[in-house]
Amino acid sequence: MAHNQFALLTQRRFLPFFLTQALGAFNDNVYRQAIIGLLFYLGVSDAQRTLYTNLAPALFILPYFLFSATAGQIAEKLEKHTLIRITTTMEIVIMSLAAIGFLTQNMAILLVALFGTGLQSTLFGPVKYSILPSVLKPEELTGGNGLVEMGTSISILVGMIFGGLIFKLAGDQGPVVAASAIVLLAVTGNLVSRMIPRADAGEPDLKIQWNPAPESLRILRMTRRQPAVRNSILGVSWFWFVGTVLTSQLPTYAIANLGGAETLYIFALALFSVGTGVGSMLCERLSARTVEIGLVPLGAFGMSAFMVDLYFARPGAATTTGLEVADFIAQTGAWRIMLDLVGIGVFAGFFVVPLFALIQNRSPKNELSRVIAGMNIQNAAFIVLAAVLGVVVQRFFHWTIPQVFLALAIANALVAIYIFTIVPEFLMRFLSWVLVRTLYRLRVSGTERIPDEGAGLIVCNHVSYMDALILSASIPRPVRFVMYYKIFNIPVMSWIFRTAKAIPIAGAKEDPEVMRRAFAEIEAALADGQLVGIFPEGALTKDGEIATFKSGVERILAKNPVPVVPMALRGMWSSMWSKRDGRLRRMRVPRRFRARVEVVADPPRDGAAVDAPALEAQVRALRGDCA
Incomplete structure (x- = not known):
């Protein structure tokens, strides 16, 4: 069943946090626009309004310079649900002070409270984004961040509109309505935050350094x-x-x-x-x-x-x-x-x-x-x-x-x-994204099983000249692909392969020195905690079937017994740049353009406990009949 990112909005691991941060953004902007409304309500001079419009942003942003370092350490040390509850409780206190400012029509109190909202936002900021990897799967991060950014944008806009209308619609009751609204929103945010599930601290034993300058x-x-x-x-x-x-x-x-x-x-x-x-x-x-x-x-x-x-x-x-x-x-x-x-x-x-x-x-x-x-x-x-x-x-x-x-x-x-x-990786990924999404209808499943950190070996069947590019576009982490040196040197494509730090390899009889350098580079990359991708068949399939896996994969794992992730390409045999047809018929675009292809991955295997035949059998099972 296709995944829908909006399904996150029905799940407790995400929805209470989403609502908490959206309510916070909404309340901040209601408050700031209501202050502008109060200035017009009081009939202050243009000079006083100008002073506020210059002073208010400075007061709000100053805590980010003063306290971000401390906030980051606190967010690392404390369990995240607890910290969010603390910051939303702070919001109730700050907005209660702001309510007094509205009711007494005292700009000094309102500006102090504005500084307080900046401080509360500073403390909430690190946990706002660091909690997402704790509650979302790696493949959900883009969708989750998209929802958060969407919620923030809309909350800011609606908050500005609502805050700007308070004094226009409420008239003489504007101060009371503004005071009531910001406190009610703060209380609501705190109540919702109590439904956020527990999310463990990043480093509970961290010793907090309170001096902000060196820690910043x-x-x-x-x-x-x-x-x-x-x-x-x-x-x-x-x-x-x-x-x-x-x-x-x-x-x-x-x-x-x-x-x-x-x-x-x-x-x-x-x-x-x-x-x-x-x-x-x-x-x-x-x-x-x-x-x-x-x-x-x-x-x-x-x-x-x-x-x-x-x-x-x-x-x-x-x-x-x-x-x-x-x-x-x-x-x-x-x-x-x-x-x-x-x-x-x-x-x-x-x-x-x-x-x-x-x-x-x-x-x-x-x-x-x-x-x-x-x-x-x-x-x-x-x-x-x-x-x-x-x-x-x-x-x-x-x-x-x-x-x-x-x-x-x-x-x-x-x-x-x-x-x-x-950082050429950005542009390289863009080019590979454009090429893959233009030429293929790609479906990806199981790539969330690839380790987020540390070394790993990707093994996959080899069907076309585009295989490495398709896998690069499907795997979140950068992968150092080992590829036949003649494919590596294809004009135009070679720039992408070099930028992606692909590793060219040749057969022992073709060029033993290229082969020696390739294995040395693979060993160094794995020792450095990188992902390396190989096609153990050693060549493109000539008949659509998976060929026998060569012993090179065992040679790699003998020196670096890292986790191995079996992967399979499905549907590539009927796509462009495979060897399904003879050379003259290979580029029949109408039949091959936008082919439906799929990338699938199995859970990692212990590199010390697998050999080439076992990996070959697993990749065959993954691919199934979808050549």
Whole structure:
């Protein structure tokens, strides 16, 4: 039966956590928008409102710099359900203080409480993402992160709308309604959090270092140990940079460039938020339930393309003013702008969800909360940088908002190219993802059985020249494939194989030196805790049947008795690049294009207790009659 990520919303291991984090995001934004509503209700001067709009974001984000290191350690040491219950209890206390501020109409109390909400968010942040690998299976991480991002985006949007309407609809009862709403939401979040199942601490014996400065530096260094994780965190921080620049310009853009009334800004933000939610939800389907970082380049360049079009859609000032949503939609070119805002959001979802999943999948489980805390510090720095640059380029360089969008699109493309250059795995996975999803209808099952960490040997039948590429697109972890050196040297494809650090091998009679280097490289890779993939038949099948497994697999396991994962390719014999037909008929595209193929995997076997015939028998059984 096909998996549906929405099924997670019916399960206790996920639903209470999902609702808790969504309620928290909703309440934060109700509170912040209600403060703006109170300022208008009190009739304060423009100067006072400007002071708040500059001071409030600073107060909210300051705790991320001061306390993220401590929060990461606490999230690592405590059982996660307990910590979530503590942070939601904190929210009740903080919102009770904020309620007093609303009832007394005291801005000082409200700003202190705003700092408190920032502190509570800082403590909740590391556990928000580190709990997912504890309650979800590896193949559910992309779908789970997609749901969380969708829930967060929609909660922020609805919270802003609800908070902004409180004083407009409630009139003189606005302070009472605002106070009641935020406390009620906090209590509800705490009650729901008590239904979250237990999730063990990452490192219960960790000794907490309370000095934030040196610990922040140590945690930031921890995020840089693995290149893929380091650059995934850089990508997430860049996502926050782009999002901050874009959303901070929307209020003025809606009025100055779209000619809208105040409600048009909310509509524009809704388009972006809904797009982000849709993109986040689509990630699992597009990635076939793996942590597919090949979507990241697609997301990055898609964002840039739609931002460039947004510039050209309306480069100058509006010729009208005061347009409500319906009036704006009736304007010429409105649908293009709406499509651009939704498109930016969709591709932003493609960009960020796989990055979160990769960070969770590749970080050591006893360090994940601290890695997330380090990411939050970097995110906060990028948000501040985005806010400062947005002010600088407009006030000192006199850029228009469409020009800011164009510059952001170019910068986004350049940053993406930089990330993909220093970690080619991102671009390689993108190319393999495009090729495999274009040429085949792929179904994957059992790959969650592949160990998340440590060395392992993948053994599989060998049917076509695309086998390694298909397996790479199906397995969440990078795999060092051993392949015949002539296939390794195929033009164009060789770049992908080299980038994936494939290991070329030749027969002993063909080139003994290539063979010797191959076995030495395999041994080194396994000793380093990597996955190595081999095709023990030694050549492509000529008749669709599995040939006898050669003894090379036993030679590998004799020196490195690592876990062995038997896998099988089904349906490849009738696809392109197999040897089913003669050379002249091999590329009959209409019959072979978009062939239905399947990748299946069995549980790992003890490498010290298997031999070539036993593995051959298991792969034969896995493949069955589906050649």
